[in-house]
Amino acid sequence: xxxxxxxxxxxxxxxxxxxxxxxxxxxxxxxxxxxxxxxxxxxxxxxxxxxxxxxxxxxxxxxxxxxxxxxxxxxxxxxxxxxxxxxxxxxxxxxxxxxxxxxxxxxxxxxxxxxxxxxxxxxxxxxxxxxxxxxxxxxxxxxxxxxxxxxxxxxxxxxxxxxxxxxxxxxxxxxxxxxxxxxxxxxxxxxxxxxxxxxxxxxxxxxxxxxxxxxxxxxxxxxxxxxxxxxxxxxxxxx
Numbered sequence: 648x649x650x651x652x653x654x655x656x657x658x659x660x661x662x663x664x665x666x667x668x669x670x671x672x673x674x675x676x677x678x679x680x681x682x683x684x685x686x687x688x689x690x691x692x693x694x695x696x697x698x699x700x701x702x703x704x705x706x707x708x709x710x711x712x713x714x715x716x717x718x719x720x721x722x723x724x725x726x727x728x729x730x731x732x733x734x735x736x737x738x739x740x741x742x743x744x745x746x747x748x749x750x751x752x753x754x755x756x757x758x759x760x761x762x763x764x765x766x767x768x769x770x771x772x773x774x775x776x777x778x779x780x781x782x783x784x785x786x787x788x789x790x791x792x793x794x795x796x797x798x799x800x801x802x803x804x805x806x807x808x809x810x811x812x813x814x815x816x817x818x819x820x821x822x823x824x825x826x827x828x829x830x831x832x833x834x835x836x837x838x839x840x841x842x843x844x845x846x847x848x849x850x851x852x853x854x855x856x857x858x859x860x861x862x863x864x865x866x867x868x869x870x871x872x873x874x875x876x877x878x879x880x881x882x883x884x885x886x
Contacts, residue, residue, distance in 0.1 A: 672721075673720075673721035674721075674833075674834040674837055674838065675834060676708050676721045676722050676725060677721050677722075677724060677725045677833070677834070678725075678830065678833045678834045679704060679705075679708065679725070680701045680702070680704055680705040680708075680725050680726070680728075680729045681701070681725075681728075681729065681745075681746075681749070681826070681829055681830065681833070682830055683700055683701045683704045684697050684698065684700065684701035684729065684745055684826070685823075685826030685827070685829070685830065687700040687701070688742055688822065688826070689823060689826075694736060694737075694740070694742050695737070697742070698729075698733040698736065698737070698745065701729050701733070701745075702726070702729060702730065702733060705722060705725055705726040705729055706726070708722045708725075709722045709723065709726060728748050728749055728752065729745070731748040732744060732745035732746060732747060732748045732749070733745060735747055735748070741820070742822045743817050743820055743821075743822050743825060746813065746817060746825050746826065746829055747817065749809075749813075749829060750809070750810055750813050750814055750817060753805075753806040753807075753809040753810050753813075754806070754810045756803075756806050757803045757806030757807045757810065760799050760800075760802055760803035760806070761800075761803050761807075763799060764796050764799050764800065764803075767786070767792070768786070769792070769795040769796040769798070769799035770795075770799050770802070771795040771796075771798040771799045771802070772785045772786065772791070772792065772795035772799075775791065775795060794847075797847060798844055798847065798848075801840055801843055801844050801847070802840070802844075804840065805832070805836045805837060805840050808832065808836070809828075809829075809832050809836075812828050812832060813825060813828050813829060813832070816828060
């Protein structure tokens with residue numbers, strides 16, 4: 648099935664961001680294992696049992712994706728994070744370590760996004776460049792670069808906020824508050840960010856254009872050209 652066409656950069660970015668986060672289902676699937684661990688731990692106060700429950704739920708979500716033959720990317724991401732956290736928590740015996748991979752991931756992701764803005768290559772710009780296959784052509788438009796920088800800042804903001812709020816709770820071993828903060832600052836914050844980005848994108852309407860090569864193409868070849876003397880027909884007239 649052909650890709651749906653888009654007429655503006657804003658429409659393209661909205662579609663690409665929706666795909667990048669997997670829509671509502673992808674966001675929910677990413678959060679469910681962590682929510683399951685938190686609830687189980689608060690109810691049972693049993694670290695091992697809570698980890699098993701979270702991993703089993705993630706595996707069930709993965710199985711549903713595979714049966715439906717849809718992309719399991721977001722479930723796999725959640726499973727990897729919970730598996731790393733489970734390994735760390737099992738080694739240390741500290742329930743808070745289940746949330747450590749998420750804090751580190753958000754910190755690294757936020758730094759990478761901000762770094763891309765600082766060096767003048769905001770990450771969102773590559774989503775724009777994916778339309779025509781020219782992944783760097785968007786940098787020739789200063790207005791488009793500024794738009795992509797603003798959107799990249801909005802992507803980075805939730806990551807930085809999560810680290811600023813959650814790391815002190817991790818350091819203080821406040822597992823209940825840490826888990827609650829992870830849930831509240833998970834998909835609700837992400838949805839709020841996407842809505843804010845959508846508002847920014849609706850303010851402008853930048854046409855999607857493909858860069859034009861200024862060099863004109865050569866004239867089409869004609870079999871009659873083989874019968875002309877060197878220099879073309881004018882050369883024969885001047886001889």
